[in-house]
Amino acid sequence: MTLTPLQQEFVLHFGEMGSRWGINRTVGQIYALLFISSAPLNAETITDALSISRSNTSMGLKELQSWNLVRLKHVPGDRRDYFTTPDDLWEIVRTLVSERKKREIDPTLTKLRELELQGPAGDDYAEARIAELREMIEMMTGFYAEMEKLETERLVKLMTFGSRIAGLIEKTGGMFPTLTKRK
């Protein structure tokens, strides 16, 4: 398969960006290619579209699968595996956020709690700082847990009118007295 110039440039860009994230260039390229392909692709096709080795493709796909970022499809009468990305961009974003949280945030939260449990270490400042950090992460993950429950439609509304919401808070003292009275 030969890529159109548009595809080519898109794929290369995501390869570059991939490195700024935690993922490597090839994985970024594979993902980008699947993302802009209307039909599922098999490993062979990816391999020659990106001019990489077959084994590299295999590892890249494995990595993407471990992130839940690609879907496996089967074409009747063909026993090769075909891959796609979900059509729904929101689904993709949700997956991305949730996986990054799992890998980047959760282990840290666990570690911080662990450190706190080890009890007073005679280093008040460090202890206070760790507690403070843990509390902030807990607040943010708590918020995230709530957001996670919302359907796409409401999330879009929230984002589209985001800022007004904050102003709105001030006007809801009656509904949520604890909300405006706190602190």
Next chain:
Amino acid sequence: MTLTPLQQEFVLHFGEMGSRWGINRTVGQIYALLFISSAPLNAETITDALSISRSNTSMGLKELQSWNLVRLKHVPGDRRDYFTTPDDLWEIVRTLVSERKKREIDPTLTKLRELELQGPAGDDYAEARIAELREMIEMMTGFYAEMEKLETERLVKLMTFGSRIAGLIEKTGGMFPTLTKRK
């Protein structure tokens, strides 16, 4: 300077995590060390607390400065540079988010717009996909721009009562008619 076991473990953890982000181990460790130190530290101190080379410390600090994650202080009568992290965790988070946006999101948005301007490339699916992605990123960065304006206090409220807000949207038809009538 010798680290307490608590500091040691904290620093090592952030070194590890650093790699899962885009930053390297040493940079993560330097940041972690500054974060849990009550007073500003100079390069020499960091160098021997972490057992790394002086030049590595210099490069790490430079990197952290380019991220705006670290503040330079001066101790009267001492001409060495001293470094700290901001006391306010919210400030740190804001910086982090804004820098990551600048490095990870903005260049992609620019690239996508650029690709769209190159005009019809006879690849309808890819073009549609790119437009869709651009729109989503625009919505999210728009939302972010609004959030950025909020003071900490309101942000905390928003996060603490996050989920209820979404429910609230439904009840504000009178205030924001376009909000509930859309689509």
Next chain:
DNA sequence: CTTAGATTTCAGAAATTTCTGAAATGACTG
């Protein structure tokens, strides 16, 4: 059971990133 894809694994090669020590630069002090 055998054969023919298809995919995965893995050890080493290649590429990239990180780290170091030495030298260069900068900047304050007497």
Next chain:
DNA sequence: CAGTCATTTCAGAAATTTCTGAAATCTAAG
């Protein structure tokens, strides 16, 4: 403006990550 201390730069060394080709494994079909 010479001397001292602090910081930065940089070329090469060391470490790590990524990639490849060959071999191993897996799976469906005959």
